[in-house]
Each structure stands twice: as structure tokens, then as C-alpha cells.
Amino acid sequence: MGYRPSQQFRKTVLGAGAALLLLALNAPAALSFAEARYHAYKIGRPGYRAQYGSWALIGLPDEYKINAMHAALLHTGKVLLIAGSGNDQRNFDNGTFSTVLWDPKDDTFKKIPTPEDFFCSGHSQLPDGQLLVAGGTARYEVLDGKVTRAGGGMRVKNENPDKAVRLPKGTVFRSPSGVEYVSKFDVTVPRATRRFEIARGRGGQVLPWKTKVVAAEARVFVEAVERGAAGLTTQAAQYAVAGLTGKDANDVYGLAERLSADKQDFQGIKSAYEFDPKAEKYVPVDPMKDARWYPTLVGLQDGRVLAVSGLNDVGDVVPGDNEYYDPRTKKWSKGPSHYFPTYPALFLTQGGELLYTGSNAGYGPKDKGREPGLWDLTANRFRKVGGLADPDQLETSSSVLLPPAQDQKVMVLGGGGVGESKLATARTAVVDLKEAEPVFRSTARLPRGVRYLSSVLLPDDSVFTTGGSADYRGRGASDIRKAQFYHPRTDSFVAAADPTVGRNYHSEALLLPDGRVATFGSDPLFADKDNTRLGRFEHRLEVYTPPYLYRDPALRPVLGRGPEEVRPGGRATFEAKGARRIERARLMRPSAVTHTTDVEQRSVELGLEKASGTVTVTVPADPTLVPPGWYMLFVTDADGTPSVAKWIRVRADSSG
Known part of the structure; x- marks a missing residue:
């Protein structure tokens, strides 16, 4: 008679087999869980954070969740998040327009009454600290095949x-x-x-x-x-x-001449407002001459603002008609004529010309207004600047005036093909505007092709880049959850901690006064790799803490009492803890960003003198380097560890 296992043995074997079967069936999930636990452990270690930094989600109550299309840092230290109708036609039809004010100091939020649809408006920092908001949405698009009335x-x-x-x-x-x-x-x-x-x-x-x-x-x-x-x-x-x-x-x-059933594009509004950071409300000013949707507003050395491009009141790209806003009179006047696609990246350069990098947000013909160049506003003369690789992939690219502004070097990063193209480039390029005949020269490539990349200047003279996607609006689950630092002096990228939230179209990032970087928004077309489920707007607010904030806090520079105003060419003295360790001082203009376009941010090198317990900084006299307005003053030590910023206003003149 052969061996027969006992009933208990059979139960034990069957139980073990079932456990092994369940383990085999769930191995991917178990492995993923284990990997996630290990990843959380790894990125939480002090050594990791000191090298790569860290990300954290901000608790955002449901009542303050909006489709953040625009983000601007105010001189009160608060961040204005503007949605308008938020790319949601139901909100538009109902007249539901939203703005939320976030205070990063204590993560509190406040709803701001929003008088008109500022969805896809333009904005610029004004000399007195008000934020100019102009343009927005008068009508949503009606796609081909959906138009029922001519x-x-x-x-x-x-x-x-x-x-x-x-x-x-x-x-x-x-x-x-x-x-x-x-x-x-x-x-x-x-x-x-x-x-x-x-x-x-x-x-x-x-x-x-x-x-x-x-x-x-x-x-x-x-x-x-x-x-x-x-x-x-x-x-x-x-x-x-x-x-x-x-x-x-x-x-x-x-x-x-022609009334048709063709696709009808978005249409702009002429309205303009100043947002008052102290009263925390919108104040109407005279409207623009032209309606504008997707316009760029760029601040100039005399305090005026130039409004450029946008879709007008019948849905056409404004045909080169640009206009000035004077914050003293609150009125608009005719500006120089030049055609640009929507949201063109325009940077005020030393001497007063504007550099157009070619970066834009998309609306406009493929073969018109897309070449980079220097624009002399006084003579209304445009000189093309060549040398850019992948010139057909500038749409949704990122552009920054590299730190410090005195170097007069401007960088273009990534970008994609026109419209819904699948093209995306890893190209970066820098133009040196001090050369007699400036041209773009290719620089270190990004880790992969990317569009909608956010680029933020940091007080240690690096550029923090994050997010974006490899395809149009994150199509095909192509969001790139990576971040890196670009170091201009070595022309190199260095990895940073990975964000947890994907960011593509309608996303923003900006520098906070405490040295962190805040990221907002994202408007993907689809929610899955197969493009079968519609995407949803990203409401999570994620903040990045750079490695320089994980160094010894006792050695971090601290700025104390000092003046709140300074003239161009003037000096300002501040109390300073650890003054002798301070090596550099920077004035950093607060951001006003949308659609990967942020022409406000710039970092200006200051003269620095140290004494026992104080530092004295000297501001450049040239207003084309330091346009009038409020700035964050950072000081850093030899390792690039920054202080918390002090707000200081650079006045244009005795009446500014």
C-alpha cells in the first residue's frame, strides 16, 4: 500500500499552493507597492533631499479648486491664480469667472470677485506694484461641423x-x-x-x-x-x-464680404483692469483699442506696457496692431506695428529693444511671424536672429533671460510643431545679445523632447525646469514627470527630484519669496495612454523645495531691516545675519506667467559691500536692465544658499 498524505498535510500544501498562486497573480501589484514604499523612503532621506530637493502637495480645499490658467506673484508675497471661465464653456455661458489668492506663508486661500472672463488674457507687473490684466474671452470657438449659423x-x-x-x-x-x-x-x-x-x-x-x-x-x-x-x-x-x-x-x-459656416475661433475682449494687491480687488481702467485673446503684455523701461498680438473680436490674429498702456494716465495709445503669433515671448533687452525668441502659444499661420529677431520699437525695425536648430518646433517652447540680466543671454528650451503636431524637441539654444551680430547657438540638450516646459530662474543663478509633455497636450499619457537644473556657467543639466503631478497645457511655475518653486494647472486632452478617456484639469498645487534649502539652516543668510525703495543707480543698506558669508545679491522680478510664457522674470546682479552685521547693495542705473517696479532682493552665500527675499521697489523717477 503506497504512501497517502494526511488530511492535515493536504490542507497545508493546498493552502501554501493557493498562497503562492495568489502571490504570483498579484506579483506586479506587490512589486509596485514595494517599489513605491522604497521610493518614498529614498526620497525622504536627508542625503537625497540635499542633492535633489523634494516636492510636496499643498492641501487645497475643494471650494478653492480652480482651473488656474494664469499665475502672478504679487509684492505682498501672495500668488494670484486666475481662471476666468477656465476653458469650460459651461462656466462661460453661466458667467462664472474665478480668481483665487494664495498666501504661501500659511497656505490660506481667498476667492476674488472676477468681473469678466480673463481666460487667456495677458498680464504685466506695473511700477507701483499693481498687476495689469488685459484681454480675455468674448466667445468660445465653434469647431468645423458644429457651426449651425453662418x-x-x-x-x-x-x-x-x-x-x-x-x-x-x-x-x-x-x-x-x-x-x-x-x-x-x-x-x-x-x-x-x-x-x-x-x-x-x-x-x-x-x-x-x-x-x-x-x-x-x-x-x-x-x-x-x-x-x-x-x-x-x-x-x-x-x-x-x-x-x-x-x-x-x-x-x-x-x-x-463673406459670412460662412467655417470653424469660428475664440474671440477676445478689449477690457483691461489693474489688480490691487493691497485692496485685493480688480479695478477697471480704459479698454484697449483692439480686442485680444492670447496676448503678450511686456513691461518697458519707462513703466509703460506694450500689448502685442492676440485673437481679436472676430477671431482673427490681430494683424500687427500693437498698443501701449500708460499706468500714469490709465489709457492706451497706438504702438509700433509688427505681426506675431499669439503669446509671443518678448524680452526687454539692454538698450530698449525687444528680443522675440520665436516661442509662442500657437494661433497664427505656420509661415508667418515665427522667426526670432530684435525689434527696435522707436524705429519700428525688426532684425531677424538666425542659428536656431529645429526652427519649426518653437510653438509651446520655453524662453528665459538667463541670470544675471547683465550677461544679456537668452535661452530657448524645447518646443513642438505647429498646432496638434506630435513633434517635440530636446533642443536648447542661447543667443548672446552683446555680440555684434547675435545668433542662436545650440547648448546642452534636454533629457528628451518636450513642450510646455516650465523654466524658473533661481537666486543661485541656475534655471529650474520641470514638467511638460512629449506630445500635444499630454496626448498618449506623454507627461514628463521629471525636473532638472540648468547651470549657465557650465552649460549642463543636473537632475532634480521628480514631481508627482504631470503638467502640460495651461500649466505654470514661479519662484516664491522663500526660495521654493510653486507649480499649478495642466489641461490634458486625454486621461489614458490610448486616448479613450477625456482628461480633467489638474487642480493639485505642488511646491518644490530646492537642495539649497536643505543645508544647515543656521548658516542660511538672513536679511533684516532696510529700505523699501531705491532709485536706479542707488544704494540700500540692510541688516544681515552672517553678513561676511554673503557673496552675491540679486534683484528678481516677480513672475506673471501663462501658457509657458513668462516675460516678466529676470535676475539682476547687484553691487555688494559687506560690513559687520550689514550689507549694502547697489542697483544698476540702466532702466532697460532694471525696469521700474517691485523686486525680490535675495542674497546668497558661496554655496548659493539664498536668504528669504526682502521686497524692494525700484522707482523710475521722483514721480514714479
Whole structure:
């Protein structure tokens, strides 16, 4: 009789086998759990943090979760997060516009009443510390195949030289054949102008003056009242304004050349506001002449701001019409003309020219306005700057004025092809503007091709880069959860700790006064690798603590009491703990960033004198290096460990 295992033995073997089977079936999950535990242990060790830094999520209550499209650091130390309608047409249709103010000191939040849809506006820091916000959304796009009513731009003429005419939203324009179109916005047409002409007889004698009336013109988007093909037209025609009679009916009329069912793009608004950091509210100022959606606002050496590009009130890229904002008068005036795609990266350079790096956010023809160059605003002359590798992959690239600003070197990082292209480049390049004939030269490559990369200047003169994706809007689960430091002096990238949150389109990053970096937003198209599930806007707020903040806190430089204002070329003395260890001082302009575009941030080297318990800094006298406004003053030791910043205002003049 052969051996028969006992019942207990059989149970033991079966139990062990079942356990082994379960372990085999769950091995990937068990391994992943073990790897995650080990990774958490590794990145939490002091040695790791001292080399790579660390990331932390900020607890964000549900009521303050917004689609952060724009982020700006205010001179109060708080961060303004602007969503507007947040790329959500339901919010737009409901008039639900959002702004949240975050205080990084204690991680508190506050809702700010938002008067208009600032989604995809422009912003710039003003000399007095206000934040200019201009443009935004008047209408969401309607894609091909979804347009049910013919529409387009209607040029509204006014031939009356005695009065302007205001036509409210809903005004009806009637074609000669009786087809009606309705305006989608209010429009005001200025009064016509009179021109006096000299007439001469056959003998050359001067005849009595003749007066010629030149009609004024404005533009408004209209849609056919009836759905379908009845409203389609490719013929130029004059349109009567319903409700006008007599002389008014003759003086005011519409002109349109083509009203179609083609895709209708986003449309911009003309509105402008200043955000007051102390009162914590938006204050209206005069509107722009042109409506703008996706505009760049760049601060100039005299305190004015230049508004450039954007989609206008009929959804076309503004055709080179740019305008100045004067913060003293709160009014706009005509600027030099040049065509750019939307959100062009424009940097104020020493001497007052603007460098266009070619970085942009996308809207505009593939072959127009995309070449980098130097723009002389006074002469309105644009000189192209060549040498850039992968010039067809500048859309959604990142650009920074490398530290310190006195070196006058500007860097372009990554980018992708135009539109929904799958192309992404690892190229970086630097142009030295001190050369007689500046050209871009390729520099250290990024670890991989990336678009939507965030690049942030740090007080130790490095550039922190993080996030982005390898494909359009993170398509195919292509978010790159990596970060690295770029060191200009050695032209090299060094790895940093990996973020836990992916960031692509509609994401931002900026430097905080305590030396950390905050990251916000992301608007992926899809939520999975196969592109089968729609993506959701990223609400998590993640903050990076660089390695320099994991050094001995007792040795960290500390700035104490000192002045809050200084003139260009002026000096300022501050109490300083460990003054003799301090090696460098930097003025760092606070960010105002959106769509990978941040033309505000710059790091300016200061003269430095040390004494027992104090440091004295000297600010450059050149306002093209140090535009007027509020700055963070950082001092660092020989290892690059920064102090917490002190806020100081650089005034333009005695009245600034």
C-alpha cells in the first residue's frame, strides 16, 4: 500500500499552493507597492533631499479648486491664480469667472470677485506694484461641423460727423435680399471726421474750401438669425441696420464680404483692469483699442506696457496692431506695428529693444511671424536672429533671460510643431545679445523632447525646469514627470527630484519669496495612454523645495531691516545675519506667467559691500536692465544658499 498524505498535510500544501498562486497573480501589484514604499523612503532621506530637493502637495480645499490658467506673484508675497471661465464653456455661458489668492506663508486661500472672463488674457507687473490684466474671452470657438449659423465679421460704418453711434448686442443687420444677421456684442462706432480740401480753378486761383466726410468704422461679429445655408454668402454687400430711420439709416450701415459656416475661433475682449494687491480687488481702467485673446503684455523701461498680438473680436490674429498702456494716465495709445503669433515671448533687452525668441502659444499661420529677431520699437525695425536648430518646433517652447540680466543671454528650451503636431524637441539654444551680430547657438540638450516646459530662474543663478509633455497636450499619457537644473556657467543639466503631478497645457511655475518653486494647472486632452478617456484639469498645487534649502539652516543668510525703495543707480543698506558669508545679491522680478510664457522674470546682479552685521547693495542705473517696479532682493552665500527675499521697489523717477 503506497504512501497517502494526511488530511492535515493536504490542507497545508493546498493552502501554501493557493498562497503562492495568489502571490504570483498579484506579483506586479506587490512589486509596485514595494517599489513605491522604497521610493518614498529614498526620497525622504536627508542625503537625497540635499542633492535633489523634494516636492510636496499643498492641501487645497475643494471650494478653492480652480482651473488656474494664469499665475502672478504679487509684492505682498501672495500668488494670484486666475481662471476666468477656465476653458469650460459651461462656466462661460453661466458667467462664472474665478480668481483665487494664495498666501504661501500659511497656505490660506481667498476667492476674488472676477468681473469678466480673463481666460487667456495677458498680464504685466506695473511700477507701483499693481498687476495689469488685459484681454480675455468674448466667445468660445465653434469647431468645423458644429457651426449651425453662418457668421463672420461685420464692418460697421458711421458717416455722421456730429455723433458716435452705439449699437447694442442683438442689433439686426439686413442684407439687400432680406437675410438677417444679429450682432453678438455691443459695438460703438466713433463719429465720422471732416477733411478740408483746397480746390483751385483753371487759372490756379484758390476756390472756397470743400469739406469731405470720412466715415468712421468699427467691427462686430454677427450670426445669421436662421440656421442652415440661407445665411451663407461670399458676395460683398451693404447691410441696413434694423430700427434706424431717416438720416441715421443712411449714415450707419454694415459691410461684409463673406459670412460662412467655417470653424469660428475664440474671440477676445478689449477690457483691461489693474489688480490691487493691497485692496485685493480688480479695478477697471480704459479698454484697449483692439480686442485680444492670447496676448503678450511686456513691461518697458519707462513703466509703460506694450500689448502685442492676440485673437481679436472676430477671431482673427490681430494683424500687427500693437498698443501701449500708460499706468500714469490709465489709457492706451497706438504702438509700433509688427505681426506675431499669439503669446509671443518678448524680452526687454539692454538698450530698449525687444528680443522675440520665436516661442509662442500657437494661433497664427505656420509661415508667418515665427522667426526670432530684435525689434527696435522707436524705429519700428525688426532684425531677424538666425542659428536656431529645429526652427519649426518653437510653438509651446520655453524662453528665459538667463541670470544675471547683465550677461544679456537668452535661452530657448524645447518646443513642438505647429498646432496638434506630435513633434517635440530636446533642443536648447542661447543667443548672446552683446555680440555684434547675435545668433542662436545650440547648448546642452534636454533629457528628451518636450513642450510646455516650465523654466524658473533661481537666486543661485541656475534655471529650474520641470514638467511638460512629449506630445500635444499630454496626448498618449506623454507627461514628463521629471525636473532638472540648468547651470549657465557650465552649460549642463543636473537632475532634480521628480514631481508627482504631470503638467502640460495651461500649466505654470514661479519662484516664491522663500526660495521654493510653486507649480499649478495642466489641461490634458486625454486621461489614458490610448486616448479613450477625456482628461480633467489638474487642480493639485505642488511646491518644490530646492537642495539649497536643505543645508544647515543656521548658516542660511538672513536679511533684516532696510529700505523699501531705491532709485536706479542707488544704494540700500540692510541688516544681515552672517553678513561676511554673503557673496552675491540679486534683484528678481516677480513672475506673471501663462501658457509657458513668462516675460516678466529676470535676475539682476547687484553691487555688494559687506560690513559687520550689514550689507549694502547697489542697483544698476540702466532702466532697460532694471525696469521700474517691485523686486525680490535675495542674497546668497558661496554655496548659493539664498536668504528669504526682502521686497524692494525700484522707482523710475521722483514721480514714479
